[in-house]
Amino acid sequence: MGIAERKLRQKETIRAGILASAWQIVQSEGWQSLSIRKIADSIEYSVPVVYNHFESKDAILMEFIRQGFNILSTQLQEAKTATSHPPEQLKAIAGAYWQFALSHKPHYEVMFGLGIPGCEAVKQMEEMKKVSEAMLSAIEKTISAGNSPQADPYLKLHTYWSILHGFVSIQMFSGYQPMVPRKLILEDAVESFIKGIMA
Incomplete structure (x- = not known):
């Protein structure tokens, strides 16, 4: 050597x-x-x-953010490819996202410390872009299969990601204990979201 x-x-x-x-x-x-x-x-x-x-310390944090989005994008892609039916893909993605957050809490905390990343942040990091694209492509296909083809897929992406992040945040940072399991609440919210874009 x-x-x-x-x-x-x-x-x-x-x-x-x-x-x-x-x-x-x-x-x-x-x-x-x-x-x-x-x-x-x-x-x-x-x-x-x-x-x-x-x-800087921020550069170290950015490395962990990159790692986290890489793991998340792999898990979302695996969940998505388990079915070819777009609405079911959205359900599978939601379940994988939820599972990632629960099993990779330190990564999730640094990845979303300031909430959902904006469009510019997504464009700047390839790993983040892959997560966004996994969700967006399933949303676009679900819109195409529904009765509202004029729906804005980017608006729906933000809505969908907000639902997922909101439920994860409640799970991680709130002492609130609902009467039914949180995962069932998430599934119900995603089901309503899918019905809304297919209506």
Whole structure:
């Protein structure tokens, strides 16, 4: 192995160590406790070494956001391809989204810390774009199969994503305990959404 290859491998090892350490801090203390100083202390390197790999804490957060959207897009695509019927795809996507949020809570928190991403944010990150496209294509097909072909698919995408995010937020951050299981409420809301765009 040449010197250049060795340096590259060392750089990748340090970068992976920074991310692993950051993730451990998040898992044990939460996102609000994450700092460059804590990461540096954890991996036993100086603060400038961390800055050589990530220009800021936000850059580290962005890496976790990218990872989260990559996992989510894979799971939504798998759910979507399990059926060829567009309304059923929307139900499957909703179920996969819900399951992702419950099983990847730290990722979900950083991915949606400021709510649903806007159009510009979606365009800037390929992983986020894939999540949006999985939902949008199922919505467009459902609109085509219904009686309102003039419906705006982008408006419906925002409505659909708002339903999903709203229910996840209630599940994660609210002490509210409904009389029926939350998943049934989500399924009922998605069913109503589908009926609305097919009417």
